[in-house]
Amino acid sequence: MTLRIMTIYGTRPEAIKVAPIIKAIETADGMESIAVVTGQHREMLDQVNTMFSIVPDYDLNIMSAGQTLNEIVARVITGIDGILEAEAPDAVIVQGDTSTVMGAAVASFNRQIPVIHLEAGLRSGDISSPFPEEANRKLTTQITALHLAPTATSKDNLVREAVSENDIVITGNSVIDTLLFATENLEVTFDDERLEALSAARDAGTAGRIMLVTAHRRENLGEAMVQIGQGIADLATKYPDLTVVFPIHRNPKVREAIRPAVEGLQNVLLIEPLAYAQFTKALSLADVVLTDSGGVQEEAPSLGKPVLVMRENTERPEAVVAGTVKLIGTHRQRIVDEVSLLLDSEEAYNGMANAVNPYGDGRAAERTIEAVRWKFAGGARPVDFGDDRTV
Template structure:
């Protein structure tokens, strides 16, 4: 096959487009070799704001009005129908997806039926708990079953793929593109109005919590715990960008609202978020991406989940699993605020997710693969 190679990128969430963005940007700089086709399968404000922030022009946008249901079966069914038409119109040489969202699963099935090669960025992540996280765990396993190229972020992810008998010659340890984003985004002279409101001698806790399986009782426990922590530490501020789920917004305002040192804000663009995270004392999250970014930012992270598919960061000491148990969270935050040795150990933990050049490695692999087709 001769260049330019037409590569289709599919994404329906902010996390997916951020993972694929470093690869897309590199392709845009070499139009003699690459032709990108960007397909959006979502219509959330977060995704649209992220696309605008990245200055990405969408080539195909799936009608989100038909797939707004939270029912995963209906969502997958509608995606398969609509993406079939997109593939017929776009005629790509290869499809690239990232992670474990419903879009990745739908794209993998469509690529199989159309005999189009599929590359899976962030392949091989596993908890080996079928329903945890749900439905992410099975999405990534099924996507890997249909992929042609596997871009594993770590040797652990590669070993998972080998254990499942995926072909070794198609598995590449590239690092994670999230580290590419960190390296390109941090700004030494960064300022933000929010940071200017917080006294310099205060320590900042930055929290994100957005998983749907945490909404309800788990989220209430965490919010009450975080308010207690702020109220009992006069030099601590909490920053919480609220994901726009109605129940999350309601709970945050009810439990965390009306406190001068708790800052409830709208989601930040990725540039501002990473730079504020780099200036925070402790990060708390239930998401996947921040588990990768925290070690690269050299900030301790407390994971508000009971398990992780990114065990490398836990094993190396940069991430600690605390779940949503109030006592466990309180003790972990107290230790990091008061035990300088423990803090330094987490802060200086090794970065397990690559050297910040994953996207360059992925491009070279794809170019060689398509050249030989």
Template sequence: MNGRRRIAIVVGTRPEAVKLAPVVQELNRRSWAEPVLVATGQHGEVVRDTLSCFGLCAQVELTAPPGADSVTELTAGLLSGLGERLRAPAAHAVVVQGDTASALAGAMAGFYSSIPVVHVEAGLRSGDLRNPFPEEANRRMIAEVSDLHLAPTRAARRNLVAEGVAAGRILVTGNTVIDAVVAASRRPPAAGDPLLHRIGNSAPLVLVTAHRRENWGAPIRRIGRAVASLSHQYPEVTFVVAAHMNPLVRTAIEESLHDRPNVHLPGPIPYDAFARLLARSVLAITDSGGIQEEAAAFGIPVLVTRDNTERTEGIDSGLARLVGTQESEIVAAAEKEFVREGALSGTANGPYPRRNPYGDGRAARRCAAACGWLFGHSPRPSDIPGER
């Protein structure tokens, strides 16, 4: 035993890889820490590719359980695999992020093995147990077994306190995705990047994603039709639809968008390329929670194609608007953004705040320091300053 603390970092999906990569980088700088990246296989190869954007790779790779399309089978299989990996060799703590099946399985495996659980991005709540499904239930269950809650905002902290979590076990860190997206956006593109070559640098850019389980089927088709309508109305605007890995989800949104000259359907986009595209966008249309936060790093307005959101800070700041999934509502909301003075010329400042409600880009440093405090290696770090 070398005296270092072995910390299992559980990563199953691309958003987890993005948000935990800066935490792993910070833990690698701590002499007391031995971070071990555990990839659950939930998103397979895309997690490897995303980690590689940050110069990381998983030391432990599990195979996605059979029946992964079923939430029940996926979660049960992940729990079994992770339980074994956390025990041999024994981890001193397990770090999970957010609200995925991998995060829930990692937290439960740690709890069952009497290993302290650290929850990054703790305390997000929509108030509706079935929306988003199953993430809202996952995050509440993770909170019940976590020893240290790393809340991205004070609103998230208030949610946890309201549920009876002891205030002394909560630290407000900011969101690690801000650390990740800003760093990734500053990386130079690969020479001859075909996507950047097709898009060019002159046209105003709108980035579109859709993948939420509760939007599968008709809602995602309506989102696709809304983008098709906007592409007809605004031929000077370039629309990039960043496709989901699930072919059924991808087909549903793309079926209305083929043969539109100003719509690009590139398939899954590497994270660093995605970050560069987002940084130069004038608008994002998405049902993704992570993109609501990432867009805020660049002051980009977001139309949230959901009926509610746990990222209330973006709504409160004016950066994000809930528009649902009705085609007419999405089109009307986008039109309102486009008529904003200068929005399509790239010169708009807009009514948006300069301060990012999701953090200052130092969240990963606070998360690593909090782990040090958990083990008695450093004093308790301070909450993010100036956040309301």
């Protein structure tokens, strides 16, 4: 019996986390991979597919300018439905919390095709933050057959919501599989000459300190994003030896909020979004990471980087508990104060910079394959990630 597994994804963060899973399915005995992209992120999605030599079997290319969330979900469900009818997969894998995930899960459930939810069980506890991701995750949970939780905390969240433990496997997070692959196997140079020069200066020991910044969350658009820009400008002025590397999101609302505060500051490098391999290298160069991204909260601790998260809550509390991530919100002065503490206090910096990694060991794809075999083909249940360690 050959299990036909369809993986549906649409954004760069999804691609980063499903890529090792797709490659594992492609080489697994008794499995056939069907890759479907919705194109919710276009160029950034294609970059990750190219890096892993993944050629999607279907590409819906759903995005158009000014689409609402409801329009995105409607196009996902309609587009996926025809593919499900044509291919009749044995199960569908979705990852995370995007509109693609929720729409694809609903379409699969309505076709009575089992849903496998990769990165299941993350919860912030606030249905409106992150928006709409928290709701997308919870909705997907209700119609999932196999929950692949990245950590014991995520499993506990699911159990509290009455999900059967017999439907949950703790795999670790596949983002660590991808991160380790990229940092260990790829020779990377930067397209931006300023960033390439900074990398060379870092190698020569003359770069000073580096802070990597990412900001894009929907709930931070508006005044919060303005505060972020002003806080970064204050830090760049306060610490002339600090270079701020800011791959700025293409959302015009992000750019309109950030640019006025930082333009003209020589030590703030506003650059175009980086391809994934380049971003991992930029992450490796940084001394401090300032972000509102979920994925960066998982990746940076693996490289021993202190992470200050510009949010009021997080669905990824494990690194907060471990001490490598700190929630600081988006107020201008709080951003300045928290970054300053790390730059001025060796004790505070070292307290966050130990490379505690509660998210994975690079074997999430392997455990995922074992979990799919166990659930759908009578294989042995895999040993949960974390059973032999404190998570």
